[in-house]
Amino acid sequence: MQKHQLKTPYFMINEDKLIENLEKAKLLKDISGAKLVLALKCFSTWGVFDIIKPYLDGTTSSGPYEVKLGHETFGGETHAYSVGYSEDDVREVADICDKMIFNSQSQLAAYRHIVEGKASLGLRLNPGVSYAGQDLANPARKFSRLGVQVDHIDASVIDSIDGVMFHMNCENKDVDAFVALLDAISSQFGAYLDRLDWVSLGGGVFFTWPGYDIEKLGTALKAFAEKHAVQVYLEPGEAIITKTTDLVVTVVDIVENQIKTAIVDSATEAHRLDTLIYNEPASVLEASEQGTHQYVIGSCSCLAGDQFCVANFDQPLEIGQKLHILDSAGYTMVKLNWFNGLKMPSVYCERSNGDIQKLNEFGYQDFKRSLSQWSVE
Known part of the structure; x- marks a missing residue:
């Protein structure tokens, strides 16, 4: 043809250009020890997953069909997240995901019994700080519904989950800005993070952008992981493609x-x-x-x-x-x-x-x- x-x-997707980004992802993983899961909300064209799979650790999702797609076509770790689950949604994916992250403490309380013993439990937290060019895409915007604010956390909940997810970046090409956000999270939530097994720092970190200091990012992620004794995850979407x-x-x-x-x-x-x-x-x-x-x-x-x-x-x-x-x-x-x-x-x-x-x-x-x-x- x-x-x-x-x-x-x-x-027209170009395999060589895709591999160029994926090699940068591999370098970041090697430096930081972080695991990277592809954000299917950004890119779900599973016909090229054979190119991506050797470089990444799995997929992360924003709805039940994405969970199924990641499980069936990508493998590795399958992370499930939704801003608002129905009970049917939870039952549909509980057996095929490795981590299920809830957006609120009320949803966690309502559905954790369905997930326990099947997947690792997580909760999304809202750090109140972010990097986003437009308010429409700002996870920490005023009145945000995305995640639990620090002053709303029930401390006892932290001991009943395995990890948390933050998502506070959108097309962030500034490594220093990201490191500042990382420091803010460590300072604000450190006492909670020290009691967990894993922390996902979401997506929106544009580490494949020309000239991005991948070594500086990797070093900061490694220091964060060691300080809090957690496995760090990133959820790249656009950075990969x-x-x-x-x-x-x-x-x-x-x-x-x-x-x-x-x-x-x-x-x-x-x-x-x-x-x-x-x-x-x-x-x-x-x-x-x-x-x-x-x-x-x-x-x-x-x-x-x-x-x-x-x-x-x-x-x-x-x-x-x-x-x-x-x-x-x-x-x-x-x-x-x-x-x-x-x-x-x-x-x-x-x-x-x-x-x-x-x-x-x-x-x-x-x-x-x-x-x-x-x-x-």
Whole structure:
């Protein structure tokens, strides 16, 4: 299968780029002694788990289907967490997870009897400090529902669990900022941590970003683990798959209303939702900062403000031209939807040997089935 034969839109995962990130993860593990579990809420494309599994220790989840997927397709340790479990959820996954982390002391009290003897029990704590670029993604935002604040902890609960989870970072590329958060946690919760077996420090630590001081991060994690005599976990998502995947689209029309808009056969609302939610423009491989031809890269959805970005190009764009929307793995494929009945992007992986492997493709019947399965007579 040749790239020029592939019909857009499609995602192309690059195995070599993925391995480059995973080698950094391995280095961090070697330095720190921490274990790393893949955050499936960010990336669940299990067709490439064969590449990731040798480097990581398992998966972590935010809902029961992710727990099942991690258990069935990844193996290793399977961590289960949810902001709000139902009893059915807990019973569904208690036998297949290694750690079950509850968001509140009330949920822990309600369902621990189902889990005890099957999985290690954990509780999410909210440190009240965080690193996040937008309030929408800030776990320690005002009135946060995520985890137990320090002044609400029932000290007796700590002796009845095995570990705790903190999640207080979002795309944190600053190792010094992370170390400061780590020190704050140690100071604020240290007396509790000393009584536990493990501590998960969540995700959002961008240790694969170019120039990130992995050795400094690893040394800090090791010191933290030794100080409190705990096994430390990180839950990387985007750090593992950042810069590995393009969303490839085709220009299907060019319109002009004071500025030229190149309409492509994809949409942020359907295929790259976080671009819309966080108002963070996408980047295009073919664009050029010095280019004199400016275009809005607009989607083919009916949402008036649905666009990928504004970009400059060295040459005018042409109908039929392919564009590569960069860094399109994290929080994309897990958020795909059928808005406007648009064609769902296929998913491919370019293997290290040059082969193009098809991981998934979708058609009209998938769209139809997602809306109704049975007719009412």
